[in-house]
Amino acid sequence: MVKNKIEVRNLNLHYSQNHALKDINVFLPEKEISAFIGPSGCGKSTFLKTLNRMNDLVDGVRIDGEVLLDDENIYDNRVDTTILRKKIGMVFQQPNPFPMSVYDNVAYGPRTHGLKNKAQLDEIVEKALRDAAIWDEVKDRLKKSALGLSGGQQQRLCMARALAIQPDVLLMDEPTSALDPISTSKIEDLVTQLKKDYTILIVTHNMQQAARISDKTAFFLLGELVEMGETETVFSMPTDKRTEDYITGRFG
Amino acid sequence: MSDQSLAIGGLKVSTTENNSIMKKNNRMIDKAVYVLIYLSASVSVLLLIGIIGYVLVKGISAVTPEFVTTVTSAVKGTTGIAGNIVNTLYIIVITLVLATPIGIGSAIYLNEYAKPGRFVRLIEMTTEILAGIPSILYGLFGMVLFGITLGMGYSILTGSLTLTLMILPLITRNTQEALKTVPLNYRSAALGLGTTKWYMIRTVLLPSAMPGIITGVILAIGRIVGESAALLFTAGSGYFLPKNGQWLSKVLESGGTLSVQLYLSMSKGQYDTAFGIAVILIAIVLIINLITKLLTNRFNVARSANVARSANVARSAKKK
Numbered sequence: 001m002v003k004n005k006i007e008v009r010n011l012n013l014h015y016s017q018n019h020a021l022k023d024i025n026v027f028l029p030e031k032e033i034s035a036f037i038g039p040s041g042c043g044k045s046t047f048l049k050t051l052n053r054m055n056d057l058v059d060g061v062r063i064d065g066e067v068l069l070d071d072e073n074i075y076d077n078r079v080d081t082t083i084l085r086k087k088i089g090m091v092f093q094q095p096n097p098f099p100m101s102v103y104d105n106v107a108y109g110p111r112t113h114g115l116k117n118k119a120q121l122d123e124i125v126e127k128a129l130r131d132a133a134i135w136d137e138v139k140d141r142l143k144k145s146a147l148g149l150s151g152g153q154q155q156r157l158c159m160a161r162a163l164a165i166q167p168d169v170l171l172m173d174e175p176t177s178a179l180d181p182i183s184t185s186k187i188e189d190l191v192t193q194l195k196k197d198y199t200i201l202i203v204t205h206n207m208q209q210a211a212r213i214s215d216k217t218a219f220f221l222l223g224e225l226v227e228m229g230e231t232e233t234v235f236s237m238p239t240d241k242r243t244e245d246y247i248t249g250r251f252g
Numbered sequence: 253m254s255d256q257s258l259a260i261g262g263l264k265v266s267t268t269e270n271n272s273i274m275k276k277n278n279r280m281i282d283k284a285v286y287v288l289i290y291l292s293a294s295v296s297v298l299l300l301i302g303i304i305g306y307v308l309v310k311g312i313s314a315v316t317p318e319f320v321t322t323v324t325s326a327v328k329g330t331t332g333i334a335g336n337i338v339n340t341l342y343i344i345v346i347t348l349v350l351a352t353p354i355g356i357g358s359a360i361y362l363n364e365y366a367k368p369g370r371f372v373r374l375i376e377m378t379t380e381i382l383a384g385i386p387s388i389l390y391g392l393f394g395m396v397l398f399g400i401t402l403g404m405g406y407s408i409l410t411g412s413l414t415l416t417l418m419i420l421p422l423i424t425r426n427t428q429e430a431l432k433t434v435p436l437n438y439r440s441a442a443l444g445l446g447t448t449k450w451y452m453i454r455t456v457l458l459p460s461a462m463p464g465i466i467t468g469v470i471l472a473i474g475r476i477v478g479e480s481a482a483l484l485f486t487a488g489s490g491y492f493l494p495k496n497g498q499w500l501s502k503v504l505e506s507g508g509t510l511s512v513q514l515y516l517s518m519s520k521g522q523y524d525t526a527f528g529i530a531v532i533l534i535a536i537v538l539i540i541n542l543i544t545k546l547l548t549n550r551f552n553v554a555r556s557a558n559v560a561r562s563a564n565v566a567r568s569a570k571k572k
Contacts, residue, residue, distance in 0.1 A: 054444060059367065085446035092444070096437040098456055108455070109445040158441070165445055 005030040005169060005199040006051060011065035013043075013050060015058070020046050022223045024065070028216075033191060033200045035210035035231065038220035039246070044203045045093075047220065048171050051201070052088040053081050069169070086113060089167035093174040095154035097146035097161070102129075102138050105146045105157060109165035124164050132160035133190050152183025159190065170194065172202040176209065188213050207247055211235050219243045307530045314528030323491055333529055335491040339408060339507035340536065343487060344476050346412035346503070347419065352469060354416075355423030356458075362424075363431045364453060376428075383421040390418045391482035399486055406506040411487025418482055419472040426471065430464025431457060466548050473540050477533065480511040489516055510536070 006028040013021035021043050028034050036044040049055045050063060053074060067074045074084055086109075097105050106125045115121060125142075129135040134156040138149070146157055155175060162170060172191070176184040191200060192213055204210050210217050211231060218228035219240075227240045238244045322332030366372045394414025404410040434457050442452040458465075488506030491513060508516070510533050517526040 052444065054440065057440070057443065082446045082448055085444060090444040092437060092440065094437060096435075096441045098438060098441065099460055108442070108447075112442075112445060112447040112451055161441075161445065 002029040002032065004028060005070070007066075007068040007071075008051075009066040009068070011047075011050065011063070011067065013046060013055070013064075014062040015046075016060045020223050021050070024225050026218065026225060026228060028199060028201065030199050031195060031197070032215040033195055033202060033213055034216040034218065035214035036201065036203045036218050036220060037205075037207055037210050037246075040205075042220040043223040044218075044220045045173050048090075048173050048201060048203050051169070051171060052085050052090055053079075054090065056081065086165050087167055088169040088171060089162035089165055090171045091155070091159050091162050091173065091175045094178055095151055095158050097149070097154050097157050099145065099147055101143045102146045102149070102157060103142040106160050106164045109161060113165065125160075128160040128164035129157075131163050131194070132156045133186060133193075134160060150183075152179050152186065155179060155183065155187060156190070159187070163194075167198070169199045169201070172200065174203050174205060177205060184209075207235075219246060221246070304534060307527060307534060310523075311527030311529075311531035314524045315531050319528055320532065323493055331525060333491070333510065333513060333525075333532065335493050336508055336510045336513040336529070337532065337536075338493060338502075339487070339490070340477065340509040340511075342408050342503065342507060343412050343415065343483070343509055344473060344540075346408065347415040347476055348469065348472065350412065350416040351419050351423055351472065355420050355468075356427050356465060358420075359424045359427035359431060360453060360457075363428050364449070364457070379421040379424055382417075383425060386481075387418060387479055388481040390414055391485050393417070394482065395485040404504070406486070406488030406490070407504045408487055408507040409503050411483045411507070411509075414482055414486045415476055415479060418479070419475055422472050422475065423465075423468045426468025427461065427465050430461035430468070433464065434460045463548065466544055470541060470544050473544075474537065477509070477537055477540075478511055479509070480515045483509055483512050484515070487512070489513070 004027045006026075008024055008026040008028075011021055011024040012019070024047060036047065038044050046055065051067060051074075055061045055063065063075060065075075069084070069087065073079075098108060100108070103125055106128050107121050110121060110124050115124070126135065129138060134153060137153060138157070141148075146154065149157060155178070159175075176187050179187065188209065191202065194200060202210075202214065214231045216228060217231040217234040219226045219234065219238075219242075221242055227234060227238060227243045229239075234243065235247060238247065244250075318330060319332050320337065321334050322328070322330040323335045324331050324333075362372055362375060366375075391414060394410060394417065398404045398410040398413045399406065404413075438456050438460065439452060442456050443449070447455075487508065489508035489512055490506030491508055492505075494502035510529050514526050514529040514533070517523075517529065
């Protein structure tokens with residue numbers, strides 16, 4: 001039996017008057033890839049951000065319910081979000097490297113968490129860049145600005161940056177939507193590789209992508225979790241009519 | 253529509269009559285605007301060159317080694333502004349040391365910590381109004397508060413504190429604008445890695461905003477150097493050099509800056525001296541601009557020093 005890394009119970013999220021997430025219950029198994037699909041504005045990105053409390057930064061957000069990470073509620077008053085976000089890394093939709101060198105981008109996380117030893121930093125940076133399958137492309141330009149990389153390289157750099165803090169969980173918010181097909185396939189290969197060490201959650205607009213890489217798929221609609229199950233099942237014989245309409249392109 | 257626009261161009265050619273595309277020369281308004289804009293730009297450049305040239309021609313003869321290294325003395329029969337140069341530097345340094353940290357700090361508070369709302373808008377509005385108050389009012393306020401009530405009299409310190417109040421809004425506003433230009437996704441990227449807010453501000457926001465912050469500081473220096481009204485009744489018009497190396501206690505003595513001395517010389521009809529001072533003022537402003545630019549570059553180098561260390565990774569990789 002696979003252990004659940006994250007358990008979400010009765011999660012409701014209000015944004016001012018808007019009820020953006022409605023009574024979500026989800027179990028996310030350890031070292032699996034879970035994909036969240038659904039039309040724009042259905043709340044899947046918002047849901048992703050509740051898992052590492054990035055919604056705390058938005059004014060007027062109210063969250064009820066429980067999100068358990070290894071059986072600890074991340075919305076407990078005693079939670080240090082710094083440590084939480086070290087355990088749950090995030091890759092954003094737009095590649096967002098810092099205006100620093102490639103090396104400093106990857107070393108940023110470890111340095112934040114107090115690592116100063118140069119040899120150790122060098123080792124972590126190299127490992128993270130190798131894990132993100134970008135080492136060969138950047139090893140000769142580690143001290144050059146990260147902003148000079150192509151979009152696809154920048155996104156893999158951002159993945160390396162997230163991996164360098166050695167998280168348990170990796171949240172990815174439409175990580176390939178701004179990339180060309182070749183970069184997209186590199187990222188997909190990468191995500192599949194990373195599964196052996198990380199619990200991965202990926203929000204995507206691309207249903208083929210969800211079908212290709214994920215173990216579990218969840219379908220969101222208007223702030224509700226309509227259906228979640230084994231990816232194959234969801235795509236071949238969805239139990240809900242709305243899921244079927246969406247994945248067959250008959251939707252609305 | 254097209255008929256109308258052609259008519260504005262000064263040519264009444266119906267589109268049906270002539271279908272040729274070779275009508276670039278018919279765009280008279282575009283050309284006229286181009287000439288006007290070009291002229292406007294030339295006027296500003298010529299004005300700058302004209303003023304600097306005029307000041308140099310009139311003032312350069314007054315600038316002698318004696319003029320910049322001695323103080324005016326009836327006994328020795330010298331006319332010099334060494335004291336005023338030193339006073340100016342004193343006031344620039346003290347004012348910036350006081351105003352820059354407070355200004356940057358309050359900008360960081362307003363932009364990054366305060367919840368946007370009525371209170372922040374009130375502070376921002378106040379800052380803007382403060383920036384627009386005539387400097388003589390700062391002089392009056394500074395004289396009464398620091399000079400009389402707090403008993404500092406006419407002194408470089410009184411003047412610097414007064415100017416601190418005056419340039420604080422300038423530095424705050426500029427820093428705020430600079431912080432606003434830093435993309436939001438830098439913030440979420442850093443916070444998503446589990447940084448504390450202050451670490452994020454220190455390592456990502458401030459370095460990215462630094463060019464804008466430095467522009468604010470340069471503008472502030474400009475205001476300090478050019479100020480006379482706010483200083484006349486606070487820092488006074490002393491023109492002596494610090495006695496026997498008493499550089500510290502000089503701060504509590506009266507000290508007129510170059511601009512104050514320029515004003516005094518003009519009011520006494522000593523135009524040669526006045527133009528001489530003007531030359532030195534322009535030179536100081538240019539030098540300070542250069543130094544600040546160099547400091548900006550130093551700052552960038554300091555950032556890339558971390559980067560240089562990363563070369564080791566590459567090297568060790570090659571060894572393998």
